[in-house]
Amino acid sequence: MKNQALILLDTVERLGNLLRVGLRQAGVAQGLQPIHLQALLYLNEANRYSNTPQALAEYLGLTKGTVSQSLLLLARRRLIARHADEKDGRVVRLTLTDKGKETLKELGLTNAWRDALQAASPARLSSAAKVLKEALAALQAKNGHRTFGVCVTCRHNLHIGPRSYVCGLTKEKLSSREVSKICREHSPVEENAV
Amino acid sequence: MKNQALILLDTVERLGNLLRVGLRQAGVAQGLQPIHLQALLYLNEANRYSNTPQALAEYLGLTKGTVSQSLLLLARRRLIARHADEKDGRVVRLTLTDKGKETLKELGLTNAWRDALQAASPARLSSAAKVLKEALAALQAKNGHRTFGVCVTCRHNLHIGPRSYVCGLTKEKLSSREVSKICREHSPVEENAV
DNA sequence: CCCATAAAGTTTCGACACGATACGTTTCGT
DNA sequence: ACGAAACGTATCGTGTCGAAACTTTATGGG
Numbered sequence: 483m484k485n486q487a488l489i490l491l492d493t494v495e496r497l498g499n500l501l502r503v504g505l506r507q508a509g510v511a512q513g514l515q516p517i518h519l520q521a522l523l524y525l526n527e528a529n530r531y532s533n534t535p536q537a538l539a540e541y542l543g544l545t546k547g548t549v550s551q552s553l554l555l556l557a558r559r560r561l562i563a564r565h566a567d568e569k570d571g572r573v574v575r576l577t578l579t580d581k582g583k584e585t586l587k588e589l590g591l592t593n594a595w596r597d598a599l600q601a602a603s604p605a606r607l608s609s610a611a612k613v614l615k616e617a618l619a620a621l622q623a624k625n626g627h628r629t630f631g632v633c634v635t636c637r638h639n640l641h642i643g644p645r646s647y648v649c650g651l652t653k654e655k656l657s658s659r660e661v662s663k664i665c666r667e668h669s670p671v672e673e674n675a676v
Numbered sequence: 677m678k679n680q681a682l683i684l685l686d687t688v689e690r691l692g693n694l695l696r697v698g699l700r701q702a703g704v705a706q707g708l709q710p711i712h713l714q715a716l717l718y719l720n721e722a723n724r725y726s727n728t729p730q731a732l733a734e735y736l737g738l739t740k741g742t743v744s745q746s747l748l749l750l751a752r753r754r755l756i757a758r759h760a761d762e763k764d765g766r767v768v769r770l771t772l773t774d775k776g777k778e779t780l781k782e783l784g785l786t787n788a789w790r791d792a793l794q795a796a797s798p799a800r801l802s803s804a805a806k807v808l809k810e811a812l813a814a815l816q817a818k819n820g821h822r823t824f825g826v827c828v829t830c831r832h833n834l835h836i837g838p839r840s841y842v843c844g845l846t847k848e849k850l851s852s853r854e855v856s857k858i859c860r861e862h863s864p865v866e867e868n869a870v
Numbered sequence: 871c872c873c874a875t876a877a878a879g880t881t882t883c884g885a886c887a888c889g890a891t892a893c894g895t896t897t898c899g900t
Numbered sequence: 901a902c903g904a905a906a907c908g909t910a911t912c913g914t915g916t917c918g919a920a921a922c923t924t925t926a927t928g929g930g
Contacts, residue, residue, distance in 0.1 A: 486801040487793045488786060493808045496824075498692020499714075500815050501685075503737035510889085515915070520693075536878060543697035548917050550880055555915080572878040572925045592682060598814035599681045602807055607680040610804035613796055614687045620792035621694050630690075704918085711887070730907060742888045744909055749886085766896045766907040 529663035537666040631668040633661035723857035825862040827855035
């Protein structure tokens with residue numbers, strides 16, 4: 483009997499491949515590579531601390547030079563906009579243009595997946611997601627990668643009142659919309675129970 | 677509250693990315709790209725109906741021309757061997773050389789994953805794998821992709837005696853070792869229960 | 871204040887993936 | 901025997917990717 487962990491690994495790898503192929507096919511109409519779509523998806527979810535080339539490079543696991551090239555292409559196509567940061571002249575802020583947001587919406591990347599899991603109960607999905615999140619966190623910790631979670635699950639996030647949040651790291655107020663976005667400085671809260 | 681299916685999708689995508697980055701880092705020492713390692717892994721598990729460039733292309737979701745280039749590189753490095761098929765002069769049979777098998781073994785690609793899931797119970801792993809397999813099958817069916825399963829789970833496989841198998845498609849006998857390998861012609865048995 | 875150091879981004883280079891297309895060979899159906 | 905189909909290869913253009921050199925801006929001592 484084969485190890486259960488290896489069976490799961492195999493399935494995740496094949497799903498990852500299939501999703502990647504799906505991204506490729508989805509992007510071919512616009513002349514976009516999988517990495518371009520992943521960048522757009524990230525920037526669509528990144529909060530104001532995390533919308534920089536460097537953060538994107540860390541998220542994707544690529545070097546900053548490589549990412550710089552892809553961003554060049556996206557800017558040429560007017561899918562993203564680059565602005566210099568006001569406080570720090572070294573950093574560049576990346577935002578999706580309206581065209582970029584529209585492109586993402588048109589692609590409808592999640593439809594196939596939603597259909598594929600239509601039959602499964604929420605409880606089973608939630609259970610599966612939990613197992614995979616553990617694996618993800620363990621792999622990220624082992625490789626020294628950032629976790630890139632949302633503020634809601636971050637130990638820096640302080641809930642100081644009804645719909646009022648403050649990031650303990652930057653001491654800045656966060657809107658209730660912003661705390662559900664992805665942050666580069668995310669550090670998961672400790673889980674005591676297993 | 678966000679849809680459970682979308683949370684799972686996000687986790688699978690990020691895991692897929694991480695595994696891909698891991699493949700890249702593992703292969704950099706030998707000057708191999710992720711796709712090369714995936715090809716080696718596939719050929720290591722493919723049965724005698726499925727060790728061809730065309731089957732590999734379908735498995736990876738790439739065109740045959742692209743795969744042909746990667747195989748050229750692998751053959752140059754003496755990691756695979758190519759033989760003309762005896763019966764059909766059009767097809768090329770691909771096998772791992774000893775050097776190819778050794779390379780795979782040295783990389784130890786599954787160790788990190790095994791460690792990451794060390795804490796999870798087999799029952800939870802099995803449950804998660806089941807959900808993902810359903811998603812995989814649904815996506816493959818929708819896109820007209822082959823399933824590339826092992827003969828044991830194939831409706832063509834006939835168990836005609838103790839450790840004695842026959843493939844109903846080719847009418848050939850299969851060894852008990854062979855029925856646990858990946859086949860291009862795999863077609864899953866019908867599941868009545870949902 | 872000055873200078874070393876670090877950090878964020880860009881640029882350039884070489885190797886290679888990838889799709890599209892054209893092409894050659896072999897097999898199969900009629 | 902002949903055309904269609906299948907398998908594989910070769911070529912071309914675009915773009916990814918890491919490595920390394922470089923620019924600009926910030927930071928931290930003396």
